[in-house]
Amino acid sequence: LKSILKDPSLLVTKALVAGEWVDADDGTTFDVTNPARGDVICTVPDLGRAETARAIAAAEEAMKDWAARTGKERAQIMRKWYDLMMENQDDLAAILTAEMGKPLAEAKGEIAYGAGFIEWFGEEAKRVYGETIPGHQRDKRITVIKQPIGVAASITPWNFPNAMIARKAGPALAVGCGFVCRPASETPLSALAMAVLGERAGLPKGILSVITSAKASDIGKEFCENHTVRKLTFTGSTEVGRILLRQAADQVMKCSMELGGNAPFIVFDDADLDAAVEGAMASKFRNNGQTCVCANRIYVQSGVYDAFAEKLAKAVNALKVGDGLKEGVEAGPLINEDAVKKVQEHIQDVLDHGGSIVTGGARHEMGGTFFQPTVLTGVTQEAKVSHEETFGPVAPLFKFETEQEAIAKANDTIFGLASYFYARDVGRITRVQEGLEYGIVGVNTGLISTELAPFGGVKQSGLGREGSHHGIEDYLEMKYICLAV
Numbered sequence: 001l002k003s004i005l006k007d008p009s010l011l012v013t014k015a016l017v018a019g020e021w022v023d024a025d026d027g028t029t030f031d032v033t034n035p036a037r038g039d040v041i042c043t044v045p046d047l048g049r050a051e052t053a054r055a056i057a058a059a060e061e062a063m064k065d066w067a068a069r070t071g072k073e074r075a076q077i078m079r080k081w082y083d084l085m086m087e088n089q090d091d092l093a094a095i096l097t098a099e100m101g102k103p104l105a106e107a108k109g110e111i112a113y114g115a116g117f118i119e120w121f122g123e124e125a126k127r128v129y130g131e132t133i134p135g136h137q138r139d140k141r142i143t144v145i146k147q148p149i150g151v152a153a154s155i156t157p158w159n160f161p162n163a164m165i166a167r168k169a170g171p172a173l174a175v176g177c178g179f180v181c182r183p184a185s186e187t188p189l190s191a192l193a194m195a196v197l198g199e200r201a202g203l204p205k206g207i208l209s210v211i212t213s214a215k216a217s218d219i220g221k222e223f224c225e226n227h228t229v230r231k232l233t234f235t236g237s238t239e240v241g242r243i244l245l246r247q248a249a250d251q252v253m254k255c256s257m258e259l260g261g262n263a264p265f266i267v268f269d270d271a272d273l274d275a276a277v278e279g280a281m282a283s284k285f286r287n288n289g290q291t292c293v294c295a296n297r298i299y300v301q302s303g304v305y306d307a308f309a310e311k312l313a314k315a316v317n318a319l320k321v322g323d324g325l326k327e328g329v330e331a332g333p334l335i336n337e338d339a340v341k342k343v344q345e346h347i348q349d350v351l352d353h354g355g356s357i358v359t360g361g362a363r364h365e366m367g368g369t370f371f372q373p374t375v376l377t378g379v380t381q382e383a384k385v386s387h388e389e390t391f392g393p394v395a396p397l398f399k400f401e402t403e404q405e406a407i408a409k410a411n412d413t414i415f416g417l418a419s420y421f422y423a424r425d426v427g428r429i430t431r432v433q434e435g436l437e438y439g440i441v442g443v444n445t446g447l448i449s450t451e452l453a454p455f456g457g458v459k460q461s462g463l464g465r466e467g468s469h470h471g472i473e474d475y476l477e478m479k480y481i482c483l484a485v
C-alpha cells in the first residue's frame with residue numbers, strides 16, 4: 001500500500017493519544033487486513049481504558065484554549081484541514097479502499113463527502129447564534145447563549161471509515177469541544193490519516209485523539225463511565241446503540257445515535273422506470289449494499305413489476321465486481337465472512353418463502369468474501385429481509401397493488417432512517433412523502449447524503465441529526481441567562 005501513496009507518511013501505525021503518536025501501554029497490537037486480498041496491511045496499537053482516559057483528560061485540557069478562540073479562528077484551521085483532505089484525496093481513498101474494500105471511485109467520493117463536513121461545520125462555527133427574549137418582568141432581560149457541550153466521544157463503524165468520523169469531528173471541533181474517537185477495528189487507518197492532516201492543519205495538541213482498539217466494549221465503557229465525557233456520538237447497529245444508551249444512562253450523558261435502517265424503495269406505476277432502475281442501483285449497490293441507507297426492500301407496483309425486474313437484473317449483471325483498487329471496478333468484496341453468511345441466509349430464507357433468484361445468488365468466482373450482485377423476485381413480508389437489514393448486494397423485489405398498501409408495508413418496521421420512492425403524480429408524491437415514517441425521504445432519487453442536509457432516523461434508527469445547521473446543535477448546550485437591571 002505504501003508504494004502507491006504519493007505521501008507514504010499518511011499510512012500511520014500508531015495511535016494518537018493526548019497529542020502524541022503512541023503504542024499501547026502493554027505493547028499489544030491487532031491486524032488490519034485488506035478484505036479484497038485477505039492479507040494483513042499492517043498492525044496498529046490495541047489500546048485500552050488507561051490510554052482512553054488519558055486522551056479524554058487531554059481533550060478537556062486542550063478545550064480551555066480551543067473553546068476560548070473565536071469561531072473564525074477555529075474555522076480557519078478547519079478550512080485548512082478540509083483543503084489538506086482534498087489535496088490528499090487520492091491517498092486517503094487508496095488507504096480507505098485497502099482497509100475496507102469499496103471501489104476507489106466510491107472511496108474518493110467518500111473523502112470529498114467527509115471533507116465536506118469539516119468545511120461546512122468550520123463555516124458554521126461563526127454562526128453559533130444565541131437569542132434574546134423579551135423579559136417576563138420590567139426589570140428582567142433574558143438571553144440565551146450556546147456553549148460547547150464538553151468532551152465528545154465517538155464510536156463508528158467500518159462502512160464509511162472517513163465520513164462517519166468527519167461528520168462527528170466536524171461539528172464537535174467547530175464549536176470548541178475536545179474529541180476522542182474510536183474507529184472500527186476493521187478500519188483504523190483512515191481515521192489515523194485524517195488525524196495526521198488535522199495536526200498539519202493546526203489543530204492544537206490533545207484536542208483530537210484516535211483510540212485504535214480491538215476491545216470495543218472496554219472503550220465504550222470508559223467513554224460512558226468517565227465523568228469528563230459529556231457527549232457520546234455513535235454510528236452502528238441498533239443492538240449496540242441500545243447497549244451504549246443503557247451505559248450512558250448512568251451519567252445521563254447526551255447521546256447522538258445513528259443506528260440501523262431498513263430502507264424501503266417504492267416504485268409506483270407512474271414512475272420513470274429507467275430513472276427508478278438507476279436510483280435503485282445507486283441506493284442498493286453503493287458500497288456493495290453495506291450502508292445504513294441502502295435500499296433493503298424494493299416494493300414495485302404490479303403494473304410495472306416484471307418490466308422493472310428485467311431492467312434491474314440487466315443493470316445488475318453489468319456491474320463489475322473486483323478488487324476496489326483496480327480501475328473500473330464497481331463492487332468490491334464484503335467486509336468479512338459473517339457478512340457473506342448473512343447474505344446467504346437472507347437469500348435462502350426468501351427461497352424458502354417461495355421467492356426466486358433472477359440473477360446472482362451465490363459467492364462470486366473471485367472467491368474470498370466476494371459475492372454476486374443479486375436480484376430476487378416474489379419476496380413477501382414474511383421473509384427475514386422485510387424486517388432485517390441484509391447489508392449486502394441483494395435486491396429483493398416485493399409486489400404491491402395500492403398506494404396505501406405500499407405506505408403501510410414500508411412503515412411496517414421498527415426502523416425509520418432512509419426511504420425512497422419513484423412516482424410522477426404530484427398528489428401521490430405529496431401523500432407518500434408525508435406518510436412515510438422516516439427521517440429521510442428520497443423522491444425520484446437514490447442518493448440523499450450531503451453535509452448540507454440533516455441526516456438521521458426516527459423510531460429505532462436513532463436520536464439526533466448529523467449535517468446541516470441542525471447538526472451543530474448536538475454538540476452545544478444552551479444557557480438561559482436572566483439579568484435583573
Ligand code: ADP
Pocket residue numbers: 155156157158182183184185216217218219220221235236237238239240241243244
Ligand atoms: P457494524 O455491524 O456496522 O459493525 P456494530 O454496531 O456492531 O455495527 O458496530 C459499530 C461500532 O461499535 C464498531 O466500531 C464496533 O466495534 C463498536 N462496538 C461493538 N460493540 C460495542 C460495545 N459493546 N461497546 C462499544 N462499542 C461497540
